[in-house]
Amino acid sequence: QLQLVESGGGLVQPGGSLRLSCAASRFTLGGYTIGWFRQAPGKEREGLSCINYNGDHTRSGDSVKSRFTISRDSAKNTVYLQMNSLKPEDTAVYYCAARFKLPLCTFSSGAFTTWGQGTQVTVSS
Numbered sequence: 001q002l003q004l005v006e007s008g009g010g011l012v013q014p015g016g017s018l019r020l021s022c023a024a025s026r027f028t029l030g031g032y033t034i035g036w037f038r039q040a041p042g043k044e045r046e047g048l049s050c051i052n053y054n055g056d057h058t059r060s061g062d063s064v065k066s067r068f069t070i071s072r073d074s075a076k077n078t079v080y081l082q083m084n085s086l087k088p089e090d091t092a093v094y095y096c097a098a099r100f101k102l103p104l105c106t107f108s109s110g111a112f113t114t115w116g117q118g119t120q121v122t123v124s125s
Helices: none
Strands: 003-007 010-012 018-025 032-039 046-051 058-060 068-073 078-083 092-100 119-123
Touching (some): 003 092, 018 032, 018 119, 032 068, 046 068, 046 078
Antiparallel strands (some): 003 018, 018 078, 032 092, 068 078
């Protein structure tokens, strides 16, 4: 069974950057569409960025489009979320999620079958 592990979260000052990683164990991520989501206390889960299984379709949420970038490193079996110009409102738990051979990206949580445990990102001075 595919398992996802997020890492790279932490405390960062406003305007700073972080790179989150979503790594898989025992299975290659190559056949999976990967989405990044976040959830802040008291708020609904928000879709941030997605890359489909063959890399020819990506999608970014309006609130992060100019600041967050998703990418794959097949050699490391990892998907990254580069986050720049971070704001206090970006504070949340960040999750990656996977769905096998989903052809087009979506921010519908129900479309993803495997989720990581999440990593906390806190943006504060």
